[in-house]
Structure formats: C-alpha cells, structure tokens
Amino acid sequence: xxxxxxxxxxxxxxxxxxxxxxxxxxxxxxxxxxxxxxxxxxxxxxxxxxxxxxxxxxxxxxxxxxxxx
Numbered sequence: 295x296x297x298x299x300x301x302x303x304x305x306x307x308x309x310x311x312x313x314x315x316x317x318x319x320x321x322x323x324x325x326x327x328x329x330x331x332x333x334x335x336x337x338x339x340x341x342x343x344x345x346x347x348x349x350x351x352x353x354x355x356x357x358x359x360x361x362x363x
Contacts, residue, residue, distance in 0.1 A: 335349060335350070
C-alpha cells in the first residue's frame with residue numbers, strides 16, 4: 295500500500311507560502327485558558343475525532359446559533 299502521508303515543503307519559500315495562505319484564508323484569534331485546560335480540550339476533541347480547533351469552532355457555532363435563535 296502506498297504511503298499517503300503528506301509531506302510539506304520545508305524550505306523558507308514553502309513556509310512563506312503556507313503563511314500567506316493562512317493569512318489570506320483564516321482569521322486568527324488568540325484565547326487564553328487556565329493552565330491545564332488545553333489537555334482537557336485535547337481529550338474532548340480526541341473523544342469525538344476532531345481537532346482542538348474544530349471542537350472550539352463547533353462550540354462557538356453552537357453558542358452563536360442558540361443565542362441568535
């Protein structure tokens with residue numbers, strides 16, 4: 295079976311491309327949680343098979359939907 299693991303261009307140009315793509319396509323938000331909270335988020339995300347960011351986004355989406363509906 296062929297290995298389908300992604301490999302990234304590790305050159306400075308490749309990093310610059312990824313940074314530019316991120317900056318053009320995503321809004322970045324920094325949030326500070328109490329110490330130890332990151333581990334709780336990671337465990338909750340793993341339990342449902344998503345990333346930490348996806349878990350937080352889903353929670354925020356749900357909150358917004360409930361508060362506007």
